[in-house]
Amino acid sequence: MDQQFLHQLFQLHASTSRVPSSEAVCTWLDNLLGLLFPELAKQRFPSQRTFEHEFSIVRHRLFAILEVLEEDLTASPTEIEESFMEVLPHVHRLLEADAQAIFAGDPAANSLREVIRTYPGFYAIAVYRLAHEFCQLGVPLIPRILSEHAHTLTGVDIHPSAKIGERFCIDHGTGIVIGETVDIGRDVKIYQGVTLGALSVKKDLAMTKRHPTIGDNVVIYAGATILGGDTVIGEGAVIGGNTWIVKSVDPGSRVYYRG
Known part of the structure; x- marks a missing residue:
């Protein structure tokens, strides 16, 4: 040696x-x-x-x-x-x-x-x-x-710096990813395979809000992907399974995948 x-x-x-x-x-x-x-x-x-x-x-x-x-x-x-x-x-x-x-x-x-x-x-x-x-x-x-x-x-996989409100519910859980700058409100329910991630992984964006904001009383079903620091899911929205979301969703909306 x-x-x-x-x-x-x-x-x-x-x-x-x-x-x-x-x-x-x-x-x-x-x-x-x-x-x-x-x-x-x-x-x-x-x-x-x-x-x-x-x-x-x-x-x-x-x-x-x-x-x-x-x-x-x-x-x-x-x-x-x-x-x-x-x-x-x-x-x-x-x-x-x-x-x-x-x-x-x-x-x-x-x-x-x-x-x-x-x-x-x-x-x-x-x-x-x-x-x-x-x-x-x-x-x-x-x-x-x-x-x-x-x-x-x-x-x-929940980044410890993420912000998560009261009465958070994870059902099943496997495959969930919650990024560093995610902000989740109260009474939110998330199913397996959900990703709350960033649109870009460039290192020079490390100190910025890269991940979505989820309002109170939101339900996100299995396999949904929500990306971007400017993306806000409004209060009471329901995000259907296998959806891909990079823009904000109005409060009370229902978003579903159509094949």
């Missing part, structure tokens, strides 16, 4: 910032979700003291993950950890409403417990909402590690 090549590789490793392992981040995620939702817990807690102890362990592990990224953070690991923990009750309320929306919108759902425990759409939304909070706090890498973990498990 060329010694100069090995030296170059070593110098690259030596000059690169440390990153937390994906395994540590994803294990932390699943432990947190198990505390937020008993349906996802891997253990039962005999007392509140035991539960609080487990929560403190999860909190400590988050600090350890953030500590690895300390030189790339906009605030101290302690400050970010505290800010994240403060917003958890709000995130939990959002996720409870998401689960209720999925249950109400799917005739095949037998209970909220079933939705939380088994539905890939709920898991993808849960991970998105947690990852989004890290984005809001300016934390690098962790949001994408979380979102790609959910993507791998569910087939749902």
